[in-house]
Amino acid sequence: MAVCTVYTIQSLNSNCSISKPNKTHLGLHQKQVVFYNKTKRSQSTITCSAADEKTVVIGLAADSGCGKSTFMRRLTNVFGGAAEPPKGGNPDSNTLISDMTTVICLDDYHSLDRTGRKQKGVTALDPRANDFDLMYEQVKAIKDGIAVDKPIYNHVSGLLDPPELIKPPKILVIEGLHPMYDQRVRDLLDFSIYLDISNDVKFAWKIQRDMAERGHSLESIKASIEARKPDFDAYIDPQKQYADAVIEVLPTQLIPGDNEGKVLRVRLIMKEGVKYFNPVYLFDEGSTINWIPCGRKLTCSYPGIKFSYGPESYFGHEVSVLEMDGQFDRLDELIYVESHLSNISTKFYGEVTQQMLKLSDFPGSNNGTGLFQTIVGLKIRDLYEQIIAAKAAAPLQATKA
Ligand SMILES: Nc1ncnc2c1ncn2[C@@H]1O[C@H](COP(=O)(O)OP(=O)(O)OP(=O)(O)O)[C@@H](O)[C@H]1O
Numbered sequence: 001m002a003v004c005t006v007y008t009i010q011s012l013n014s015n016c017s018i019s020k021p022n023k024t025h026l027g028l029h030q031k032q033v034v035f036y037n038k039t040k041r042s043q044s045t046i047t048c049s050a051a052d053e054k055t056v057v058i059g060l061a062a063d064s065g066c067g068k069s070t071f072m073r074r075l076t077n078v079f080g081g082a083a084e085p086p087k088g089g090n091p092d093s094n095t096l097i098s099d100m101t102t103v104i105c106l107d108d109y110h111s112l113d114r115t116g117r118k119q120k121g122v123t124a125l126d127p128r129a130n131d132f133d134l135m136y137e138q139v140k141a142i143k144d145g146i147a148v149d150k151p152i153y154n155h156v157s158g159l160l161d162p163p164e165l166i167k168p169p170k171i172l173v174i175e176g177l178h179p180m181y182d183q184r185v186r187d188l189l190d191f192s193i194y195l196d197i198s199n200d201v202k203f204a205w206k207i208q209r210d211m212a213e214r215g216h217s218l219e220s221i222k223a224s225i226e227a228r229k230p231d232f233d234a235y236i237d238p239q240k241q242y243a244d245a246v247i248e249v250l251p252t253q254l255i256p257g258d259n260e261g262k263v264l265r266v267r268l269i270m271k272e273g274v275k276y277f278n279p280v281y282l283f284d285e286g287s288t289i290n291w292i293p294c295g296r297k298l299t300c301s302y303p304g305i306k307f308s309y310g311p312e313s314y315f316g317h318e319v320s321v322l323e324m325d326g327q328f329d330r331l332d333e334l335i336y337v338e339s340h341l342s343n344i345s346t347k348f349y350g351e352v353t354q355q356m357l358k359l360s361d362f363p364g365s366n367n368g369t370g371l372f373q374t375i376v377g378l379k380i381r382d383l384y385e386q387i388i389a390a391k392a393a394a395p396l397q398a399t400k401a
């Protein structure tokens with residue numbers, strides 16, 4: 001029986017009902033959750049049918065400007081249907097809803113607005129500027145099939161806006177600075193990803209976006225990165241040790257001394273032993289492989305492409321690492337690489353290549369960032385389908401027993 005504080009559990013979806021605690025009337029398909037309301041000092045019980053309990057929760061952590069939105073767009077695309085902000089809601093909402101997924105941005109759990117942070121002298125990365133109790137309770141409620149009124153942090157005004165209603169989706173993605181910081185929230189995640197962008201590359205991307213698209217000066221971009229660095233090192237970066245998959249983005253090793261951030265070396269670090277997740281491999285599972293695919297079947301201009309694969313240790317965990325250094329000249333030829341990868345959770349031959357071609361205008365489509373984000377998207381679809389299948393089978397097993 002789960003006991004928690006309810007802040008703003010506003011409405012229940014259609015298959016839920018509030019009743020007095022009564023364990024004896026629970027059917028096989030039902031679960032009873034008791035909520036203890038701190039302010040009203042009252043207790044109520046919410047009974048939900050099994051159909052409401054299937055929200056799978058995915059965590060995506062990264063610093064600002066490190067490609068979370070791009071990754072989210074690739075992920076939601078794997079499931080099909082457009083992802084849009086809640087209809088008729090706050091135009092500055094950070095939430096994206098599609099048929100299968102709801103993506104919420106954890107910036108919405110900032111407890112201090114822009115002025116508040118300035119007054120207290122803390123950055124948004126500092127845990128003191130964020131409400132982890134509320135984050136935990138609301139993510140838990142959604143996972144339990146209960147809609148919540150989630151606050152909105154308005155990036156345009158820098159203020160906390162009135163909340164928006166979030167109904168339990170099939171897949172909830174919580175993306176932002178701290179999805180794995182608080183152990184209670186971390187424990188709710190069915191799968192977690194960390195985008196680990198090295199400083200040189202982060203700088204190059206920031207310049208591209210904030211200088212070219214937002215008119216910021218080089219000095220101000222440098223100053224903003226430097227100002228965030230101590231808190232980034234203290235609170236954001238350590239989360240990668242908890243991630244089930246890390247996409248690490250580094251300058252290429254194919255051009256000596258390069259730190260332009262145009263050609264990238266990208267590593268997909270996959271934890272072994274994660275339920276419903278079988279790491280991808282190249283040629284032969286568990287072996288150490290170096291592969292230069294350039295030649296008759298893959299066109300490569302300077303500096304070429306190099307793949308590697310093998311077992312490693314990461315923060316004391318056994319992991320498999322797939323690496324790609326370089327970039328594709330012709331995306332249609334990616335099928336050649338795809339055909340040498342296994343455990344990629346495709347539903348048909350060439351699905352990775354098809355996805356990459358479909359989203360070829362997204363940043364990173366010609367390199368390992370796009371390729372590995374697409375593969376992780378397919379792995380999440382597979383994980384979701386396995387979890388649903390296991391849950392559907394569970395009552396049957398119980399009946400047989
Ligand atoms: N794989 C990539 N290759 C090259 N550039 C990229 C890649 N991913 C992101 N970028 C660059 O970084 C910028 C930020 O990407 P994106 O908006 O996806 O990040 P974000 O983490 O959601 O940012 P924020 O938290 O600030 O909203 C993009 O505009 C693009 O310039």
Ligand SMILES: O=C(CO)[C@H](O)[C@H](O)COP(=O)(O)O
Nearest residue numbers: 064107114124155156158177
């Ligand atoms: O690190 C961030 C996550 O996106 C932002 O800087 C943080 O949310 C504060 O936002 P703003 O700069 O718009 O006040």
